[in-house]
Amino acid sequence: xxxxxxxxxxxxxxxxxxxxxxxxxxxxxxxxxxxxxxxxxxxxxxxxxxxxxxxxxxxxxxxxxxxxxxxxxxxxxxxxxxxxxxxxxxxxxxxxxxxxxxxxxxxxxxxxxxxxxxxxxxxxxxxxxxxxxxxxxxxxxxxxxxxxxxxxxxxxxxxxxxxxxxxxxxxxxxxxxxxxxxxxxxxxxxxxxxxxxxxxxxxxxxxxxxxxxxxxxxxxxxxxxxxxxxxxxxxxxxxxxxxxxxxxxxxxxxxxxxxxxxxxxxxxxxxxxxxxxxxxxxxxxxxxxxxxxxxxxxxxxxxxxxxxxxxxxxxxxxxxxxxxxxxxxxxxxxxxxxxxxxxxxxxxxxxxxxxxxxxxxxxxxxxxxxxxxxxxxxxxxxxxxxxxxxxxxxxxxxxxxxxxxxxxxxxxxxxxxxxxxxxxxxxxxxxxxxxxxxxxxxxxxxxxxxxxxxxxxxxxxxxxxxxxxx
Numbered sequence: 001x002x003x004x005x006x007x008x009x010x011x012x013x014x015x016x017x018x019x020x021x022x023x024x025x026x027x028x029x030x031x032x033x034x035x036x037x038x039x040x041x042x043x044x045x046x047x048x049x050x051x052x053x054x055x056x057x058x059x060x061x062x063x064x065x066x067x068x069x070x071x072x073x074x075x076x077x078x079x080x081x082x083x084x085x086x087x088x089x090x091x092x093x094x095x096x097x098x099x100x101x102x103x104x105x106x107x108x109x110x111x112x113x114x115x116x117x118x119x120x121x122x123x124x125x126x127x128x129x130x131x132x133x134x135x136x137x138x139x140x141x142x143x144x145x146x147x148x149x150x151x152x153x154x155x156x157x158x159x160x161x162x163x164x165x166x167x168x169x170x171x172x173x174x175x176x177x178x179x180x181x182x183x184x185x186x187x188x189x190x191x192x193x194x195x196x197x198x199x200x201x202x203x204x205x206x207x208x209x210x211x212x213x214x215x216x217x218x219x220x221x222x223x224x225x226x227x228x229x230x231x232x233x234x235x236x237x238x239x240x241x242x243x244x245x246x247x248x249x250x251x252x253x254x255x256x257x258x259x260x261x262x263x264x265x266x267x268x269x270x271x272x273x274x275x276x277x278x279x280x281x282x283x284x285x286x287x288x289x290x291x292x293x294x295x296x297x298x299x300x301x302x303x304x305x306x307x308x309x310x311x312x313x314x315x316x317x318x319x320x321x322x323x324x325x326x327x328x329x330x331x332x333x334x335x336x337x338x339x340x341x342x343x344x345x346x347x348x349x350x351x352x353x354x355x356x357x358x359x360x361x362x363x364x365x366x367x368x369x370x371x372x373x374x375x376x377x378x379x380x381x382x383x384x385x386x387x388x389x390x391x392x393x394x395x396x397x398x399x400x401x402x403x404x405x406x407x408x409x410x411x412x413x414x415x416x417x418x419x420x421x422x423x424x425x426x427x428x429x430x431x432x433x434x435x436x437x438x439x440x441x442x443x444x445x446x447x448x449x450x451x452x453x454x455x456x457x458x459x460x461x462x463x464x465x466x467x468x469x470x
Contacts, residue, residue: 022406023239023407026239026243026407027242029246030242030245033224033228033245033249034228037224037225037228040221041204041225044204044208044217044221045204046204046208046211046213047211059138059139060108060137060138060140061137061160062105062106062110062135062138062157063107063134063135063163064103064104064105064106064115064133064134064136065103065106065132065134066101066103066128066129066130066131066132066134067103067104067114068101068102068130069099069101069102069119069129070099070100070101071097071098071099072099072100073098074097074098075098097119097121097127098119099118100116100117100118101118101128101134101159102114102115102116103115103116103157103159105136106133108138115136115156117136117157117158117159118158118159119159120159126161126162128159132162133162133166134160134161134162134163135160135161135162135163136157136158136159137158138157139156139157139158179191186234186235189234190234192233192234193229193231193233194230196226196230196233197226197230200222200225200226200229201297204218204225205218205219205293205297208222209290209293210285212284214286214289215286215289215290215293216256216289216292216296219293219294219296219297220296222297223252223296223297223300224249226300227248227249227252227300231244231248231304231308232245239407240311240312240315240404240407243307243311243400243403243404244304244308244310244311245307246403247307247310247311247399247400247403247404248300248303248304248307248396248400250395250396250399251303251306251307251392251393251399251400252296252299252303254391254392254395255295255296255299255303255388255391255392256292256295256296258388258391259295259296259384259385259388262388263291263384266380266384268288268291268377268380268381269287269288269377270287270289270290270291271287271377272377272378272381273378276290291381291385294385295384295385295388295389298385298389299389299392299393302344302347302393303392303393305344306337306340306341306344306393306396306397306400307396307400309340310333310336310337310396310400310401310404311404313333313336313337314329314401314404314405314407314408315404315408317329317332317408318408324408324409325409326405326406326409329404329409330401330405333401333404333405334397334398334401337397337398337401338397340397341393341394341397344393345390345393345394348386349386349390352382352385352386359378360379363379
């Protein structure tokens with residue numbers, strides 16, 4: 001029994017020594033990154049912008065409910081025939097709805113008052129019906145005297161859009177209930193992580209860029225803050241989470257380098273539409289840096305999914321097969337990672353294609369050659385965005401899998417002791433699973449099989465009450 005007990009300590013001691021060195025290395029990476037991220041967030045946090053002077057005459061938003069609509073004929077419009085088609089004398093159906101709407105105000109200084117406003121009739125305008133909640137734009141300095149202006153409310157209030165606050169609250173509540181019902185405590189922490197992400201994006205990243213901070217630097221700091229906060233908040237302060245964080249850092253760094261090189265090689269300016277042009281001209285925002293920032297933030301959402309999955313996969317494989325070494329853990333987890341990547345790559349491309357669908361339709365209508373379409377600045381930007389994000393995604397699998405397998409694999413001393421365990425005798429009372437044996441020659445003797453399959457014991461599930469990540 002004394003020899004058996006000594007063997008058990010020796011085996012576990014070897015495994016602990018190997019794991020401790022990896023944990024020290026993990027902390028040596030995580031702690032400096034966390035400290036630098038916190039310092040960068042505090043240094044780059046933008047000051048609260050001052051309210052512009054003269055806000056008394058600015059447009060304000062008020063809500064209301066449509067109580068009635070009075071339709072009238074729309075002004076005639078001359079519609080030219082499309083190029084290459086003969087003109088037609090047949091009357092065209094006018095999709096516009098012209099007239100006025102009577103709206104009862106539900107907020108603002110004139111709450112409870114019924115005002116009359118013109119129905120919007122431009123291209124792509126919404127259709128309004130009685131009973132709908134709407135948003136109106138109010139100009140405080142507009143004339144309010146009916147007798148003097150004839151139609152005062154039309155100049156003071158303008159129908160803007162539907163009021164979507166209530167439907168959005170209902171959709172958000174359904175989403176939160178579904179996440180908590182399925183994920184329970186983990187789902188609740190995921191919602192808290194999502195809230196942190198929104199706060200960092202809306203209160204730090206966007207104001208910092210508008211305040212003149214370099215977009216690329218602001219995006220890197222914001223991504224690091226999101227990654228550290230959300231991953232640890234959602235998955236706990238465990239070694240597996242730390243491995244996922246390091247894998248995400250390495251993959252995100254590679255994504256940024258690839259995006260920088262790709263943008264430089266393709267000579268992309270980052271200006272692809274009126275919004276990016278306005279930011280470049282009016283707010284002096286570096287459009288190339290903004291493009292790099294968008295690639296990094298977009299890649300982060302998919303990268304942490306892959307890294308967390310791979311770290312959890314290696315952990316479960318190590319639980320089920322305690323005798324697995326580094327190579328066996330890596331190969332098994334890499335096979336799962338390849339299947340994951342095969343589906344995620346298609347998801348990334350379809351996500352970018354869906355966001356650019358109006359642009360793709362517009363380019364298709366122009367009937368330009370495919371080569372000209374692909375090399376144009378708008379589509380080339382999306383191609384670079386997709387390729388850089390996908391390459392970083394592919395790199396995340398081997399990086400995270402190797403780190404997690406290094407943490408979870410058994411040390412050499414533990415492996416050697418495990419192979420010698422049957423020699424201790426039948427009275428061995430340690431909890432190591434015995435090696436698989438096959439019947440030997442006649443006489444009842446048995447020999448230990450040395451085939452690759454027999455070297456691994458059957459799955460053994462340890463006590464789940466202990467934290468497997470520590």
